Amino acid sequence: MAYGMLLPTWSRHHWRLIQHFLQMTLLLSLLCPPTESVPRDNGSSSSPGEGCEGFQVDVCGVCAGDGSTCELFSGTLFLSVLSVGYHRILDVPSGAQRIKIQETQKTRNYLALRTAAGDSVINGDWVIDRPGQFYAAGTQLTYKRPNEIRSRAGESITAPGPTNQELHLFVIYQQPNPAVYYEYILPKDTVTDNDSDAYSYSSVLPLVESHGIFPDPGNSDSENSLSSSHPNQVPSDPITPEPVPLYSWLAITTTPCSVTCGTGSRQVLFGCVERATHTTVPGDLCSITSHPGPQVEECQSQPCPAFWDVGEWSECSKTCGPGFQYRQVICQQEQGQHGNSTVIVASSLCDNTDVPETTSVCQLKICSEWQIRSEWTECSVPCGVGQRKREVVCVDNLGDIVADEECNMALRPQDLQNCDKGVCASSWFYSLWSDRCSADCAEGSRSRSVVCMMSQTNSLPLDNCDDEDKPDELMPCDLGPCTQRLEWYTGSWGQCSSECGNGTQSRGVVCVVQNSGQLEVTSEDRCSHLPRPPSAQTCFLKSCGSQWYMTEWSSCSRSCDGGFRVREVRCLQDDLTTSHDCDPALEPANKENCNTHTCVPLIDESCRDMYYNCVVVVQSRLCVYSYYRTTCCASCSRVTQRDTLHRIR
Template sequence: MRQQLCSLWRGGVLGLLQLSLPLCLLYPSLSALPGHTDARAPSLEVYEVVKRTFSRPFLSVGYHQIAEIPAGAQNLSIQETIKSRNYLALRTQSGVSVINGNWAIDRPGVFVAMGTQLTYRRPNEIRSRSGESITAPGPLTEDLHLFLIYQQPSPSVYYEYSIPTQIVHPSPEPETTPYIQSLVETVEPDRPGEVPGDGGLNSNEIPRYGPHPNQGPPEPRPANSWGPTGHTTCSTTCGTGRRQVLWGCVDTESQIPVSDDLCEPAPRPPDQGEDCVTQPCPVHWDLGEWSECTRRCGPGTQQRQVICRRVTHVHGNGTETVVTVASEMCGTADVPITKSTCQLKICSHWQIRTDWSPCSVPCGVGQRSREVVCVGDQGDVEEDGECNMAMKPGTLENCDMGPCARSWFTSLWSQRCSAECGEGHRTRAAVCLIDHVTRLPLESCEGNRPPEVTSCDSGPCHGRLEWYTGPWGQCSAECGNGTQTRSVVCLLNTNGTMDIVDQMKCSRLLPPTLSQPCHLRMCGVQWYVTDWSACSRSCDGGYRVREVRCLADNIVPSDGCDPGVTPESREECNAEPCVAETDPSCQDQYHNCAVVVQARLCVYPYYRTACCASCTRASKTYSDPYLKNHLYRTSPWTHHSPNE
């Protein structure tokens, strides 16, 4: 009304132009003018604008509430700041879905809910770079919950709205002068049929106003004036649409259209829009977009929302106001499906490419392996994460190749005694080896460790009354670890004469050290042998054997030994002829005593008596005790005696 008063005074009552401006400034609305039913000044609302941005790097797939917009909010604007495969969703405080509920994606459009119109936009997925948006003028009649349907990392949503915080009541305006009071009274009161917000004018009427009482008689009415002559076609064929009222020059009395030139120079009023109602639009099924498949590979399911709706308004900008109606209005015979099967691709699977490899050790416990890869539906090798790790076949396992044979190996005794006179020591080395030539700790071999030091006597020594030590003797081993000794005597010093006396006379004195370890050099490669086995016969000539190996300083096999001095691994033994038994009381009482000997039953007294002759011959044949496999070091420059 205020705007029309101002425009009418500026356009039709040119004589009051100077009074119209202060009137529009002093009285912001018709209700504030004197003479109105409410003489008080209008209340002013103060609004607070709330602006927020929601962003997260990662979320779980599904619905996530990001905001709760209170009732009374106005000018609601929600916008995805980054285009993504995520969706916006709205739900009332009571849990009723408004947009994109129940894993079903709605089509863009206008939705009526919570006392306002919600405009949902989703730009073209190919050409546009903008994300989804929802706007509403408000005010909301109840709280609104804003959700994000998360499907892509790093979502970002900006939203803002305004909400009234307080109401301000301005002080009353001073009473206007009678002149202004008379001017206001010339405006006709509101009549039934006027459209609120259009200045109190009916969409099909021309504004009329009376003369000011101080201006004298009114001027004669013009013969022609601008008036409605028709309207455009309705914007829709069903529901409520919009059309434009067309203005033209008409005869004032008959309202018959005449030439527009007859109404000039008065300006043509702007065309006005009005609602046009045709037949109601039929109901239809509104199909939402299919949701993401529930599985990345293999058979899954997807859902969509199917809602029965009706278009009520078609707006000039191409948008529609759609309301949800009962599903029964669309019928139950041809309801579109809301759940369907889907499969993006065939799941990857594990494939065993190779058989188990040989065991890593020839004896004992080792490991073996095989190749297992993840293969896609096209046969290509993919990352292991594409397959189910819980179902992956094993690629490594233990293998037991049985117990390892272990033997003691010793070198030959050194030929030199550690003492030049008296008792001394000779040494040798002892090592533990298994059948695949892997060095083990010394305690891993079976049986006791062979001795590595033995005593030797280099002849008597002369002593003195007091202890006298000679120089250290030569090392007992030409290479490797050995022992060296020195001479100690007890001398009797009488006027410079040194007489050697019995060492017992020096027993009260602390005896000096007689031996110490020595190491001249590394031996390098050399031959090692075991002890001789038992002779195969006790008489008439037999043979015995031993193992011979070439080893380096770190006790590993080597090919560097001199083949010309290789120790013998077999020799003859017990060459003396056998003497026949002459004891008449030692006879076999059974004809099958040979079986008793083979079964080793001669250890029992009964069988020794029943098969006396056979058991006696067997005991002489194997009279030497069984010798364990002790390995001894030999030296290329020493002579090895078989009896050592």
């Protein structure tokens, strides 16, 4: 390295000072560990502001901090009209903390999350997960989807972090113009990179930090600079430093940067050197336990150019035949300190000569087609307007008949149409005259049927015959004057028995004999061979509205000493449906007393008291014993009947 060629110009005194300073710095790093905050365990439940009473917590979650320990990334992604499906809109880098992703308003769209390895975390594979807790990328994620009708808040995904891998945010597009706000922080590097590679954090080991250990060969005041105040320098102390090993591990070179643009990483390679001369020696001369192990540092290169990011192809616009499918193509660029945050930028920043296609021709299968399998049938009528039909089927590309929905219904050929066979010749047709006259005596008429029909072919009546030429349907007949003709004679209907609702009305019906135009009332027995007209019929003047209906009384609950009987009372409308419009003052009683006469006890001659002092047995309540119930039968029976009556009441 460059500083290795300057070693011959240094004096032995300088080297002793350097060795002494290395020893002091090593002791300082061992006795006074770094004061940097220890990262919290991912499983810790403490909040960023816990234990910070009286102080302000900054955006990095540091108590009384100034926000310099992290970098905040936030913004709002406004998306235009997309195709229905998944669209990748944001990459959340590894190490992100305090992640917050929120729809700006409630929509029919869904947020989806997937790891960089391709594992679905939330709403993957067209399966919408229920809101709740999910664990991925080394952190717990909270997915919320307000389902209240009045809520206007959209979906959200939050996580405390830090993540151990990159997360990809998708939107499942269902509704135009989605807008998503995102916010997360990335902690800044704990070691500041110097301008020269020789002064990187891994230049001198095993020191934890390096603050200008190697003097400037061009500076003659290097000794004074070493004796000046240094952050890792301790004052003169009687502590005797341990001997410094003759050989130590030293950063020799680095691997190429992992990326050709943006911020990447490279591995620091160490070699065993002699401390006095910095000459590379075999590795077995250095202590294997003091080997620093793999060390990785960031490396900066030119900013990455913007690139085209293509989405998934949509479904074909046609289920059969040529159609189109679409995909979203957006211009993205890696930004941010770690180079793993991708944002959407203007399309002009991408290479316009190599824009991916957004539309593609597609065809899932050959469309089915309509086929006419038969000729038109004969017209359904020999004259006039009728119908004819033919067989039309939908056939797929294999020649099989399929459902009509498989073909384009707008292009379906007609399978039924009208046909006109010209004007039909029609005539009046009539039947024979009836044999009987309509009257048994005096004048009557005989009848026949007359219809307009088409000659010999149509059996249906028509209406296009000339009415002036229509034959007569009635012909008069006279069987002579009426003598001794019996018939029923009816009077006019009387008044309806009910002012509203259903009632009855009656009329007089008598048997009369007609003789030469004269009517004479005779016995009804003489007209018994004739159908008797009804003398009564139901009548209905108007609706009664709601009124009370009741059932018959039930049986009395007791045969004596007072009981009760009940009946059901309802208020019904004219259509016998329940109503509440009846007059409560006219409501019939639904319960009444009955059998109020006193009960006469049945005297059992075999049930008598055998002793004169049975009243004492009753007072002492000894009737519960069979002996006393037998010797004082009459007294105990009266008590039993009285108790039974009280229980019933």
